[in-house]
Every structure is written in C-alpha cells, then in structure tokens.
Amino acid sequence: MGVLNVTPDSFSDGGRWLDPDAAVTHGLRMVADGADVVDVGGESTRPGADPVPVHEELRRVLPVVEALIPHVRVSIDTRKTEVAEAALEAGATLVNDVSASLAPVARAAGAGWVAMHMKGDPRTMQRAPIYDDVVAEVTAFLVDRASTAGMDEVWIDPGIGFGKTLEHNLALLAHLRDLVATGYPVVVGTSRKAFLGRLTGDAPTGDRVEASVATAAWAMSQGAAMVRVHDVGPTVEAAKRLAR
Ligand code: HH2
16 A cells, blocks of 8 residues: 655655646656555654544545546545545545554445554644553454454554554564454554654654555565555555565
C-alpha cells in the first residue's frame, strides 16, 4: 500500500502532493514501482495535527481518487463518513480508517475496511499513553471491531505511533504474530515514523528509508499481509527477496 498524502502538513511528505497533478503523477509512480493499493488521504493524523473541514478534505482527495481509479485499487484514508462515502462513490474500494469507526460506511458500499487502533485522537495521543499490556489491549480492541463489522473484507492494523511510546511500538512489532494469529489480515504502517527517527539518532524523515524498509520486511516476515509505505520501490524489492 503506497501512501499518497494530499495535505500541506503530513509529517513526511506534507505539501509535496497538494497539487492534484503532482499527486496523481506520484500515485502512478508508486503503481509502476509495484504498489497494489494507493492510499489517498487529505487530513494529516500526525501527533498534534489539527482537524480539516469536510469540504476541504473532499476538495483535496476526490480529483486524485478519480484519476487513479482506472490504474490501481484506491483506498481512502479518512476518519469522516462524508469523505469515505464520496471516495467510494468515485470508485475507491477500501476504507483505511484510523478511527476504526467507519465499518457501516464500507459495508454499505460493499467495500473493504482497514480498522486501525489509536489511543485518543491525533491532537493529544502522544501525551504519555499508558497500557497495562499494549499487545493484549490492541489485539482485543481490533478483534472486537473486526468481529462486529459484519463484512467480508476486514483488515486490522496496530496503529504504530498512534498513542504509543517507542516501547509500545516495539512491543507491537515484536509480537505481531499475536495479531496475525487472530486470522484477520494484518496491515502495518511504520514508514518514516518518529520512533524510527529515535532509533536512528534522530534521523530526519527523508533519512528513515532503510529503517522503514527493514521494519516493513520484519512485518512481512511475521505474517503481515500488507505494509503501508512511502517508499514503494525498495519495499517491493525487500518483499520479493523475502518471497524467494
Ligand atoms: N499511519 C498514518 C496514516 N494512516 N493508516 C493505517 N492503516 N496505518 C498507519 O500506520 C497509518 C495510517 C500516518 O502516516 P502518514 O499518512 O504518512 O502521515 P500523516 O498522518 O501526517 O498524513
């Protein structure tokens, strides 16, 4: 799954694909590099991000979704019912839902749904998140949401970096097989995230490619069915090597 953020403020590619033509060109580039799905988002969910009004999110994502539909499976990365509905109407077939609350919208359209775990909301989620047992709590939450969704295609995602400390993220990655064992296909998004910066001497986002590919490869080796990445080419290369 290639990440396409049509936003001014995403933590790693904010502002780069705000122009619809540039966004579509980048989306097609990821398809050429081997992405099976392009995940289009119009609202940053980085820690501290401000919410975006519906009309603005629609204005950002819809032209890009429409242009990519003939070329690749498109997922819509949103927390808003209206945006998910409009993107599905335009031809998207997967709702990537960091709020894990849009199952009815995906179900009504006969689309797939990615349920992600997040503790709190983006504005406050990184203020000292606490769990007794992060792996057990995230797994239980996701199984509950997935099993009550009432649809065929449900993916679960531990939500790396969403209300989690470095230690929480590492525990979830170390125990990814617990999530895989639930039987639901698992999505993992580590790409360029802050915890990788911390592990690599405060490397800026552009210098986190190797760490991103390494953690994506780890996730795939543990049974993740999809990885959500900015750097599609090197990740596909790693996936091919794992498959050998
Ligand atoms: N991470 C981000 C956004 N959406 N969706 C899923 N399923 N899993 C993730 O880990 C995930 C996600 C955050 O990354 P990004 O889109 O690059 O940044 P921003 O939220 O700043 O746009």
